[in-house]
Structure formats: C-alpha cells, structure tokens
Amino acid sequence: MAATTPLFSPESVENTPTHRFKQRVNGEYGLSLDSYYDLYRWSTSEVDAFWSQVWDQTDVVGHKGSHVVDKTALPPDNPQWFSEARLNWAENLLRCRSHEKTALIEATEPHPSDPNPALRRVTYAELYQLVSDLVSALLAQGLRAGDRVASYASNCIENVAACLAAAAIGCIWVSAAADFGAEGVLERFEQVRPSLIFSVDAVVYNAKVHPHLSKLKELLRGLSARVALQPKVIIIHHSSASDGQQDWEPGWTGFDAFVKLGQDAELGRRPDGEIAWARLPFDWPLWILFSSGTTGARFPPAIPIVHRAGGMLLQSKKEFVICGDLRPDDVFFYYTTTGWMMWNFLVHGLAVGCTLVLYDGSPLKDPAFLWNLVDTLGITIFGTSAKYIDQLSKCYKHPSAHHKLSTLRHIYSTGSPLAAPLFDYVYEQISPNVLLGSITGGTDICSLFAGVNTALPVYRGELQCRMLGMAVETYTPAGARCAAGEPGELVCVKPFPCQPVGFWPLPGFGSDEEVQIAKVRYQQAYFAEFEGVWYHGDHVLIAPERAGNGGGLIMLGRSDGVLNPGGVRFGSAELYDVIELCFSPEVTHHSHTIVDCLAVGQSIAQGADERVILFVKLLEGESLTEELEKRIRREIRARRTARHVPCKVIQVQDIPYTINGKRVEVPVKKIVNGAPLSSVNPATLRNPECLLEYEAVGRELRAEDI
Numbered sequence: 001m002a003a004t005t006p007l008f009s010p011e012s013v014e015n016t017p018t019h020r021f022k023q024r025v026n027g028e029y030g031l032s033l034d035s036y037y038d039l040y041r042w043s044t045s046e047v048d049a050f051w052s053q054v055w056d057q058t059d060v061v062g063h064k065g066s067h068v069v070d071k072t073a074l075p076p077d078n079p080q081w082f083s084e085a086r087l088n089w090a091e092n093l094l095r096c097r098s099h100e101k102t103a104l105i106e107a108t109e110p111h112p113s114d115p116n117p118a119l120r121r122v123t124y125a126e127l128y129q130l131v132s133d134l135v136s137a138l139l140a141q142g143l144r145a146g147d148r149v150a151s152y153a154s155n156c157i158e159n160v161a162a163c164l165a166a167a168a169i170g171c172i173w174v175s176a177a178a179d180f181g182a183e184g185v186l187e188r189f190e191q192v193r194p195s196l197i198f199s200v201d202a203v204v205y206n207a208k209v210h211p212h213l214s215k216l217k218e219l220l221r222g223l224s225a226r227v228a229l230q231p232k233v234i235i236i237h238h239s240s241a242s243d244g245q246q247d248w249e250p251g252w253t254g255f256d257a258f259v260k261l262g263q264d265a266e267l268g269r270r271p272d273g274e275i276a277w278a279r280l281p282f283d284w285p286l287w288i289l290f291s292s293g294t295t296g297a298r299f300p301p302a303i304p305i306v307h308r309a310g311g312m313l314l315q316s317k318k319e320f321v322i323c324g325d326l327r328p329d330d331v332f333f334y335y336t337t338t339g340w341m342m343w344n345f346l347v348h349g350l351a352v353g354c355t356l357v358l359y360d361g362s363p364l365k366d367p368a369f370l371w372n373l374v375d376t377l378g379i380t381i382f383g384t385s386a387k388y389i390d391q392l393s394k395c396y397k398h399p400s401a402h403h404k405l406s407t408l409r410h411i412y413s414t415g416s417p418l419a420a421p422l423f424d425y426v427y428e429q430i431s432p433n434v435l436l437g438s439i440t441g442g443t444d445i446c447s448l449f450a451g452v453n454t455a456l457p458v459y460r461g462e463l464q465c466r467m468l469g470m471a472v473e474t475y476t477p478a479g480a481r482c483a484a485g486e487p488g489e490l491v492c493v494k495p496f497p498c499q500p501v502g503f504w505p506l507p508g509f510g511s512d513e514e515v516q517i518a519k520v521r522y523q524q525a526y527f528a529e530f531e532g533v534w535y536h537g538d539h540v541l542i543a544p545e546r547a548g549n550g551g552g553l554i555m556l557g558r559s560d561g562v563l564n565p566g567g568v569r570f571g572s573a574e575l576y577d578v579i580e581l582c583f584s585p586e587v588t589h590h591s592h593t594i595v596d597c598l599a600v601g602q603s604i605a606q607g608a609d610e611r612v613i614l615f616v617k618l619l620e621g622e623s624l625t626e627e628l629e630k631r632i633r634r635e636i637r638a639r640r641t642a643r644h645v646p647c648k649v650i651q652v653q654d655i656p657y658t659i660n661g662k663r664v665e666v667p668v669k670k671i672v673n674g675a676p677l678s679s680v681n682p683a684t685l686r687n688p689e690c691l692l693e694y695e696a697v698g699r700e701l702r703a704e705d706i
Contacts, residue, residue: 013455018325018468025042040468044469048069049068054317054318063085063087064085065085067083073495076534079495081497083281087313090164093347093350094128099125104120104127105377106156107360108360109360109365111209113240128275131275132268139268141196145169148173148192150175150194150196151175151338152176152215153338154177154360157358159338163287176338177339178199180339181682185219191504193229196234201213201237233251234254235254282308285309286307286312289305291443305503308501326349331355331357331377331407332346333357333383334412335383335388341441371402384412390422408430410436411434412437412438417555417571435458453467459546462543465550465552471492472490473533474491484542489529489530536559539557539571561600563599563612565612570644572599575640576597582635591622598615598656598664599615600668602672602701603673612648614632615697616651624651656694667679671695677695
C-alpha cells in the first residue's frame with residue numbers, strides 16, 4: 001500500500017527554483033501551469049521549448065543558436081540537439097575563479113601509518129590554474145580534440161583536474177576505478193585506445209595501503225600485446241606510498257613534473273591568459289562510460305557508452321539548479337569510485353560553484369568517519385548507495401546520537417532500490433529534516449530518469465518524481481501503456497539530450513565495420529524491446545499522484561532479473577523489502593537474522609515456466625532451520641501473495657555484488673540455469689569467488705526432477 005503521509009515536505013514551494021522556473025515559463029509562453037505535474041507534462045510535450053529554457057535559465061556559457069531538436073523525432077532516431085551550438089563543458093564548470101572559495105576537499109581513510117591524514121584543499125582559482133597547466137602539458141604531448149585521455153586512479157584532486165583539462169581541449173575522458181583488476185580495465189581501454197593514462201601509485205582501503213603500480217604494469221603489458229598501444233603514463237603520487245621511483249618504468253612522468261612541463265610550455269592560452277577553450281558542437285563526445293558487464297545478454301561485457309558534452313552539461317544544470325536547488329554555498333559529497341557514473345555526477349557540482357568533497361577509502365571500516373566529515377566540513381549534500389545505507393543501518397545505530405549533522409540538507413541514494421524500511425532509518429536515526437532523494441538513471445544516461453525535487457514531498461519507499469524533460473512511462477510486456485497501479489517496464493517515449501551519442505567507435509573513430517557494429521549494438525541495447533521508445537531495463541511502478549507530483553516511482557528491480565513464476569511478473573525488490581522488514585537484527589532474534597539475500601528465477605518445464613530461488617546469508621555460525629524457512633515463506637505470503645513465495649530457500653556463504661555495490665542478480669540467474677562461470681566478468685565483481693557456490697547449487701537444482 002502506498003504511503004499517504006510524507007516523511008518530508010518543503011517549507012515553502014514558492015521559494016524553490018522549480019517554482020520560479022515554472023513561473024518564468026508561464027510568463028514566457030502565456031501558460032497557467034500550476035502543479036509540478038503540469039510543468040512536467042509541458043516539459044515532455046514541448047521538449048524543444050523546455051530544453052531551450054533550461055539553457056537560458058541556468059546560464060550556460062557558449063553559443064546556443066536557434067535550433068534545439070526535431071520535435072517529431074523518436075528516441076531511436078537519436079536526433080541531433082542544438083545543431084548550431086558551440087560550447088565547452090569544462091569552461092562551464094570553471095566559471096568560478098575565487099581565491100577564497102574552496103573547490104575541492106580531498107579526504108583519505110585513516111590507516112596505521114597515517115592515523116590522521118590531512119585534508120587537501122584547492123580553491124577555485126588554484127583549480128583553474130592547475131587545469132590551465134595541464135591543458136598546456138597535454139597539448140605539448142601532441143594531444144588534440146577527439147584523442148582519448150584515460151584514468152586508472154582514485155578519487156583525488158588530480159583526477160578531477162585531469163578530466164577538466166582533457167575536456168578543455170576536446171579530448172574524450174575514460175575512467176576506471178583503481179580497485180578494478182587490470183584485466184577488467186584492459187577490456188575497457190583496449191577498445192578506446194587512450195593516448196595518455198593518469199594513474200595513482202597507491203590507494204587506501206579498509207585501513208590498508210594498496211600499491212597500484214603492479215596493476216598498472218599489467219594493464220600496459222596487455223595494451224601493448226593486444227593492440228600495440230604504448231600510451232604516455234603520468235603517475236599521481238599518493239601521500240601514503242613510498243617516495244621512490246624505483247618501481248617506475250622508463251618514460252613514466254610524475255604528475256608534478258607534468259604540470260611543470262605545462263607551465264614551461266605555456267600552450268593553449270589566449271593572449272589574455274585565459275584557457276583557449278575548445279568550443280565544440282553540443283553532441284561532441286565528452287566521456288566514455290562502460291556498462292558493468294553484469295547486465296545480461298543485451299550488454300556484452302564492457303560496452304563503451306559515449307556521452308555528449310552538451311547533453312551532460314544541460315542535464316546536470318537542470319538536475320542541480322532547477323530540480324535539486326544546489327547552491328554555491330553547498331558542500332557536496334558523494335561516496336563513489338572514479339569508475340561509477342556518480343563520480344561524473346558529483347563533478348558537475350563545480351558548475352554550480354559548490355565545494356566538492358572527494359573521499360578515497362572504505363566507507364564502513366569506521367562507520368563514524370564519513371559522518372564526522374559531515375560535521376567537520378559542513379557537508380550539506382550527502383550522496384551514497386542504497387547498499388551503504390543498508391549496511392550502515394545494520395552496523396551503526398542512530399548516527400544522530402553521535403554527530404550533530406546540523407548542516408545536512410539532502411541525502412541522495414542510488415545504485416539499487418532503497419527499501420522502504422531504509423527510508424525509516426534515515427528519518428528516524430540520521431535526520432528528520434533532510435530531503436531523502438532516492439534517484440535512478442544509470443551509466444546509460446549518466447544522469448537521472450527519476451529522483452529529487454525540492455518542491456515536492458518525500459513519501460516512504462518512493463522516488464519523488466519523474467524528472468523534468470524525461471518522458472518516462474511504464475509499458476506492459478506487450479508494449480502497451482500500463483494501467484494505473486500496474487507495474488511495468490520503464491521506457492522513455494521522447495528524445496532527451498543526455499541520450500548517449502552512441503557506442504564506441506563513433507563515425508570517424510574506427511573502421512566502417514566497427515562503426516556499423518557499434519550502431520547495431522546501440523539500437524539493440526535500447527530500442528529492440530519496444531518500437532519507438534527507449535527501453536531502460538528497470539521494472540517499476542508509478543505510484544498514485546499526490547501533492548501534484550504526477551506519481552512517484554517505486555523501483556521493483558531490473559527487468560532482466562524480473563521474476564515470472566506461473567506468468568506472474570514481479571521485481572526482486574518486493575521480496576527484499578519483506579526480508580528487510582521482518583528479518584533484520586532490529587526486529588528478530590539472532591538465529592532468524594538474515595544478513596543479505598538474493599532472488600533469481602530458475603527455468604523449469606523446458607523453459608515454459610520458472611521457479612523463484614531465494615538465497616539467504618545468515619549470521620556467522622547460524623544455519624537455515626526448517627522453522628526459519630517456514631517463517632520466511634509465511635511472511636512473504638502474508639505481505640505479498642502466494643505467487644511471491646519462493647520455491648526454494650537456500651543458505652549461502654555470501655551474496656555477490658558489483659564493485660559499485662549492486663546485487664548481482666542476472667549473472668547468478670544465468671549460472672543457476674547452466675551458464676558457465678566464464679560467462680561472468682569477474683573484474684566487475686567485488687567478491688567473484690562466491691560464484692563457485694552458486695555454480696554448485698545450480699547443478700543440484702537442475703538435477704532435480706521438475
């Protein structure tokens with residue numbers, strides 16, 4: 001049953017930027033839009049007028065021109081946006097040049113040899129100067145617009161500056177997190193062939209310093225062997241790494257020396273000293289993100305998704321300035337690696353003039369650490385994953401009792417559905433006064449389809465709204481619009497500017513055959529399921545409309561992991577919610593506590609049907625008893641339906657997760673149904689070793705006479 005009483009309501013809708021935007025639209029077009037839903041419907045029917053207004057009202061730097069988009073185009077057409085426009089993404093992010101305003105704060109996890117690591121800070125003026133020097137250094141290496149610049153690094157100041165410098169001259173940014181294995185990074189980089197790689201020499205995680213150069217060398221050996229590539233290497237020194245260069249290969253350059261090279265060369269600057277920003281077309285490729293490699297058949301491992309510079313800028317401006325009400329005085333933190341799209345999301349805060357907080361380390365080794373940062377740094381926007389909030393709720397009770405948290409305005413959660421009980425945890429144990437923005441979008445669009453708006457209330461278990469300009473609907477498996485209250489497939493029925501420009505290689509960056517293969521993959525990924533619309537692969541429910549929100553979104557799980565026993569489709573999150581509600585340590589005894597769980601469908605009856613298998617992880621030393629199994633079935637039947645009751649409940653030692661903290665449902669489903677372990681890319685997983693147990697269980701399940 002949908003919640004009817006909001007957990008949070010805005011103090012004054014009239015003081016929100018969404019309301020002010022709506023009033024300006026009314027004045028400009030002679031309209032009388034009243035509610036958020038009125039504005040939303042206008043934004044998705046008059047897409048050209050809406051996005052033109054976003055450009056104007058968020059003060060984008062660049063030449064706009066008169067063209068916006070072909071209103072008759074459909075998402076599969078992937079239409080050109082702002083065809084006359086010329087802009088530079090980095091120029092828009094570095095408008096602030098204050099010598100006093102802090103742009104970036106870098107925090108590192110404590111470890112025994114550095115129990116109190118110092119915070120590193122750079123002002124906006126210092127960041128601009130660093131980027132200017134890096135621009136000069138990149139040009140001195142012969143890099144030009146369209147060349148790829150890669151990062152195999154941690155979440156540090158140098159990484160942000162390198163990304164900005166690459167974009168300033170029109171290079172295409174490619175990033176992999178330092179915790180990725182070398183083989184997984186090779187799988188990505190060999191496709192895009194970077195001319196230069198920034199890498200750290202060490203990272204800190206779980207209070208340990210992990211040397212990184214051996215992984216870098218393995219990556220470079222692979223690039224040389226597979227694609228005869230020998231990129232320039234720039235080493236970012238971590239304060240906890242050894243100071244020597246004895247492990248360096250010939251030709252490597254330290255980051256500081258690279259900056260000095262740029263200072264001496266003085267390239268890429270106008271006569272007045274300003275960076276000579278490469279103002280390029282709106283659709284110019286900004287960065288390449290990679291699919292996780294764990295999303296099923298529609299995505300072979302590590303598909304390179306190319307995002308357009310103008311689309312990323314305009315979408316982020318809308319999300320932050322109009323919808324999220326981020327302000328120059330905000331201190332914005334997101335727990336993310338450099339390989340997750342939330343790093344790209346966070347960096348856009350520079351366009352608002354925020355102070356960004358970067359963190360390198362484990363979020364839960366000391367659960368208090370990040371919340372101490374909130375108080376120390378005055379963090380106002382705290383972003384994280386649903387998995388982090390789930391784990392925090394189990395290991396850290398009442399953060400509000402240990403920390404002031406008086407500066408917090410928003411908490412953002414993404415990566416997987418945020419269960420309804422975790423909404424309660426945030427409001428009861430962290431702060432009753434925050435806007436909890438559960439958000440969804442993904443690597444595919446590097447932004448949001450649904451999420452946060454400060455003009456709307458927050459309801460338990462729901463994403464607040466469909467985002468302005470994103471024409472999100474739900475479809476039945478037959479491709480018809482769902483009836484009210486009916487769960488369905490998330491689709492977008494109108495083009496949007498953050499739609500990827502394509503898969504790599506784009507025309508002009510590869511052979512005709514490679515480009516054609518990429519085009520076919522792109523169409524198959526998003527447009528093969530339903531005609532004429534973007535198919536996103538999420539199973540969702542649009543909730544009843546309340547307070548003019550047009551209906552919040554309830555996330556039910558990935559579509560390719562949707563459970564379908566007896567023809568009744570439902571999302572795995574519907575089971576997870578029951579487990580969280582009834583079997584968390586707060587509400588049950590030790591022997592009935594379920595630490596984690598995973599639900600998949602096993603094909604039966606020669607593929608004509610499937611049965612639901614629920615894997616559960618219990619506390620150490622506990623075993624799945626008949627009593628507990630009966631209780632699991634009873635609670636699911638009572639709180640859902642008889643169709644939701646799993647056919648099998650099986651205890652496992654661990655639940656697999658991606659590096660970015662998402663449950664690995666689809667690969668486990670494939671393994672249970674007979675796919676070999678080799679069908680799963682271990683480089684994308686945090687704990688791939690646990691899949692051996694699922695392989696063994698799968699053999700036993702398939703051997704049963706069903």
